[in-house]
Amino acid sequence: MTEPVIVGVDSSGRSLRALVWAAHEAALRGARLRVVHVLPTWEHDIPFHPPGMWLNVRDRGADIVAEAAAIATESQPGLDVSPELIIGRPATVFIDAAEHASAVVLGARGEGGLRNVLLGSVSLQVVGHAAAPVVVVGYVNSGHDRILVGTDGSAGSTAALGYAFEEASLRKAVLYVLRSWGMPATAEAGAAAADPGEVTARLRRELGEQLVGLRARHPDVTVQEELVRSGPSAALIRASERADLAVVGSRGKGGFHGLAMGSVSHALLQYAMCPVAVVRPVGGADAA
Incomplete structure (x- = not known):
C-alpha cells in the first residue's frame, strides 16, 4: 500500500501552492492526502490565557483544514483526502508523520516580489530530520x-x-x-x-x-x-x-x-x- 502524502496548511498563499502540488502528487501516486494543520500547544502548556481563545484558534484551524480539503478534492476529483488537526509543535509533528509518508510537502516562507524563498525554521527542521522526502514549494x-x-x-x-x-x-x-x-x-x-x-x-x-x-x-x-x-x-x-x-x-x-x-x-x-x-x-x- 502506498504511503500517504502529507501537506502542511495554514491560511497563506504559499500554503495553497503547496496544497495543490501535494494533491497532484498524491493523485499521481494513488495515495491518500493527509491535510494537516498544527494547533499550538499553549492550551496545555500555559494554564492562563484569555477565555475562549483556544476555542477560537481551534475553530479557525478546523475551517482551514476543511477549506484546504475541499480545494484538494476540487483540484483532484476522487482523491482520498483526510483533513487533520494536530496539537503540537509543527516541526515535531511533521518529522514524526514523515515516518509513514511517501512525502511531506510544505510551503516556503516568503511572499510578494521577493525573488528568493525565505525559509522558515519549521521547513528547515523538517528538511533536516524527516525520514521521507520533503518537498518545499515556493515557486511553482x-x-x-x-x-x-x-x-x-x-x-x-x-x-x-x-x-x-x-x-x-x-x-x-x-x-x-x-x-x-x-x-x-x-x-x-x-x-x-x-x-x-x-x-x-x-x-x-x-x-x-x-x-x-x-x-x-x-x-x-x-x-x-x-x-x-x-x-x-x-x-x-x-x-x-x-x-x-x-x-x-x-x-x-x-x-x-x-x-x-x-x-x-x-x-x-x-x-x-x-x-x-x-x-x-x-x-x-x-x-x-
Whole structure:
C-alpha cells in the first residue's frame, strides 16, 4: 500500500501552492492526502490565557483544514483526502508523520516580489530530520516536463536519484541529471595539474555506472546527463528555471562537497525557481 502524502496548511498563499502540488502528487501516486494543520500547544502548556481563545484558534484551524480539503478534492476529483488537526509543535509533528509518508510537502516562507524563498525554521527542521522526502514549494514552475536532480557520485546521492527517477516516471517527464565539478585551486606540492578532459571522462564514466541500475528499473524515463564545470549551487539554481521539480540529497561529498543544510541544498531551497525535494538515504544516515 502506498504511503500517504502529507501537506502542511495554514491560511497563506504559499500554503495553497503547496496544497495543490501535494494533491497532484498524491493523485499521481494513488495515495491518500493527509491535510494537516498544527494547533499550538499553549492550551496545555500555559494554564492562563484569555477565555475562549483556544476555542477560537481551534475553530479557525478546523475551517482551514476543511477549506484546504475541499480545494484538494476540487483540484483532484476522487482523491482520498483526510483533513487533520494536530496539537503540537509543527516541526515535531511533521518529522514524526514523515515516518509513514511517501512525502511531506510544505510551503516556503516568503511572499510578494521577493525573488528568493525565505525559509522558515519549521521547513528547515523538517528538511533536516524527516525520514521521507520533503518537498518545499515556493515557486511553482510547471510545463517544462523536466525533473532536475543533482548528484555528486556518492552513495548518498543515489537516494535522490531514485526519487527523481520515480517522479520523472510518474510525470512522464525527462530526467535531467546534473553533476557539477571544479578543478582544485592549487595542486598538491609535486603533483601534476589534473587534465580537465581526463577529469570529465572519468566523471562521465562514474555517472554512467551510478545510473545503470536505475535506468534498468525505469526504462520509460528519458535521461539527459550533463557535467558542468561550475559551483554546484549556481549550476542547480540556473537549471531550476527550466524544471518542474529539483531533487537533491540531504548530504553529499566530492563535486557536491558539503551537500547539507546551510550548503548546496540550503542554497537551492532558498533560490530555486521550482519546488525542491530533499531526500535522505534509507535509514536516515547521510553519506559521509
